[in-house]
Every structure is written in C-alpha cells, then in structure tokens.
Amino acid sequence: xxxxxxxxxxxxxxxxxxxxxxxxxxxxxxxxxxxxxxxxxxxxxxxxxxxxxxxxxxxxxxxxxxxxxxxxxxxxxxxxxxxxxxxxxxxxxxxxxxxxxxxxxxxxxxxxxxxxxxxxxxxxxxxxxxxxxxxxxxxxxxxxxxxxxxxxxxxxxxxxxxxxxxxxxxxxxxxxxxxxxxxxxxxxxxxxxxxxxxxxxxxxxxxxxxxxxxxxxxxxx
Numbered sequence: 260x261x262x263x264x265x266x267x268x269x270x271x272x273x274x275x276x277x278x279x280x281x282x283x284x285x286x287x288x289x290x291x292x293x294x295x296x297x298x299x300x301x302x303x304x305x306x307x308x309x310x311x312x313x314x315x316x317x318x319x320x321x322x323x324x325x326x327x328x329x330x331x332x333x334x335x336x337x338x339x340x341x342x343x344x345x346x347x348x349x350x351x352x353x354x355x356x357x358x359x360x361x362x363x364x365x366x367x368x369x370x371x372x373x374x375x376x377x378x379x380x381x382x383x384x385x386x387x388x389x390x391x392x393x394x395x396x397x398x399x400x401x402x403x404x405x406x407x408x409x410x411x412x413x414x415x416x417x418x419x420x421x422x423x424x425x426x427x428x429x430x431x432x433x434x435x436x437x438x439x440x441x442x443x444x445x446x447x448x449x450x451x452x453x454x455x456x457x458x459x460x461x462x463x464x465x466x467x468x469x470x471x472x473x474x475x476x477x478x479x480x
Contacts, residue, residue: 263476264424265369265393267414267438270376271305272430273448273464274356275386277344277376278305284339285312288332294320305431308375308404309333341378347385355465360391362469369393371414373427375404394418405433408441415441426476428464429457444476 271278282301289296294316304312313333317324324332349357363370371394372379379397383389394417396410403409415422427438430448435457438445446467447457454460459475461467 261421261423263368263426263473265371265415265418265420265426266363266472267371267373267411267425267427267443269427269429269431269434270372270374270379270382270397273353273428274372274388275347275352275382277347277382280340280343281312283343284336285316287339288336289316289320292316292320292322292332294322305433307431307433308398309337309377311404337378341381344378344382344385347382349387352386352388353463353465355463355467357388359464359467359469360388364391366469368469369418369420371418372396373410373414374398375401375410405431406436406440408437408443411438411441411443415443426472432456444479446472446475 268274271281278301282304285304286296296316296319300319303315310333313329360370370392372383372392374397377398379395380389383392383395394414396414396417398404400413401409411427412422415425422442425443427443427445428448429435429438429445432453435445435447435454439456445457447454447460448463449460451460458479
C-alpha cells in the first residue's frame with residue numbers, strides 16, 4: 260500500500276471561488292460578440308483552458324474567427340478578470356482551505372497546485388498562501404488542458420513523488436478524469452452524482468483533515 264506523501268489542488272472552486280469572476284468576464288465577452296450564454300453554460304467552462312473556453316463560446320454562437328482575433332479576445336477577457344479580482348485577499352479562501360494547508364505543511368505532506376488558470380501565481384499571492392506550495396503548475400506550464408493528466412503529472416514530477424502517493428483535489432469532471440487517468444487518488448468537491456469516477460466526494464475542504472484523508476487513502480481498493 261502506497262503512503263500518502265503529497266496533495267495537489269486545483270484552484271478555482273477548490274481553494275478560492277474565482278470561477279464566478281471568470282464566468283462574468285466570459286459572459287461579458289460573449290455579449291459583445293452577440294452570443295447569449297446563460298448561467299447553465301458555466302458548467303461547460305469548468306476546469307478547462309482559456310482557449311477551450313473561448314472555442315466553446317464561439318461554437319455556441321456558430322462564430323468562426325481568425326487566430327489573431329481570438330488572441331485579442333482572450334487578452335480582453337483576462338484583463339476584465341484581473342480587474343475583477345483586484346481586491347482578492349486571504350479571507351476569500353474557501354472554508355477550511357487555510358487550516359488544511361497548514362496541517363499538511365506541519366506534517367510533512369507536500370503541496371502542489373495543478374490548475375488550468377494562467378493567473379494562478381497572482382491569486383496565490385493575493386490570498387497570501389503561495390509559501391505553502393512546493394510546486395505550482397498552471398496553464399503557463401502545460402501544453403494540454405484537462406482532462407489530459409499533464410498538469411498533475413508535472414506536479415508529481417516536480418515534487419519527485421509518484422502519482423500513487425498523491426491525492427488530487429478537484430471540482431470539475433474534466434479534472435477528476437485527468438487525475439484518475441494519471442494514476443492519482445482523487446477527492447472531488449461537489450455533488451457525488453456528478454463525480455462517479457472520483458474515489459471520494461466532499462462538499463469542501465472544511466470537511467477534510469489529514470487523519471481523515473490518510474484513513475480513506477489507506478483504505479482505497
């Protein structure tokens with residue numbers, strides 16, 4: 260039986276709820292393109308890259324654009340997003356996150372971030388938790404977005420720890436698939452009915468502590 264040595268966290272919806280800021284920016288961009296996306300469309304953008312998100316919106320509006328225009332739109336969206344998170348601070352972390360990071364750090368469990376976001380460093384700095392992370396892998400460091408496991412495999416390699424000794428925390432179906440395809444134990448955050456592939460499901464990190472994590476990890480099939 261493998262020993263638990265590290266945790267890899269997705270960011271949006273796991274550490275901080277910045278997904279709402281992302282969707283607001285995408286919704287504004289879509290409106291400018293005269294594409295109507297409602298709140299239900301947000302689930303389609305969860306856990307995927309900026310490029311893939313734009314492609315889904317363009318497909319929704321049956322709109323074909325050249326690459327230069329796409330790049331310009333993505334820059335505009337990101338500027339809108341960055342402006343919206345200007346006031347982000349540690350108090351905006353989701354419940355239980357800071358306590359769990361502290362507990363992992365105090366007990367020698369390594370910590371990595373595995374996020375599709377290209378703004379991960381900014382958010383970690385604004386919420387004052389960057390010092391807890393041994394490795395940060397974000398959208399700037401990968402070629403393939405989830406459900407490809409590259410982001411998690413690079414995190415594992417950076418910590419020099421095997422996937423079988425790591426727990427991934429995710430809140431998107433694409434992220435859970437990426438974790439499982441990469442050979443990781445995966446704890447999903449959200450509705451159990453949405454995460455059939457996950458090893459364990461919780462409402463948030465406020466429901467997790469290190470003893471509980473080691474217990475479910477050690478009793479995996």
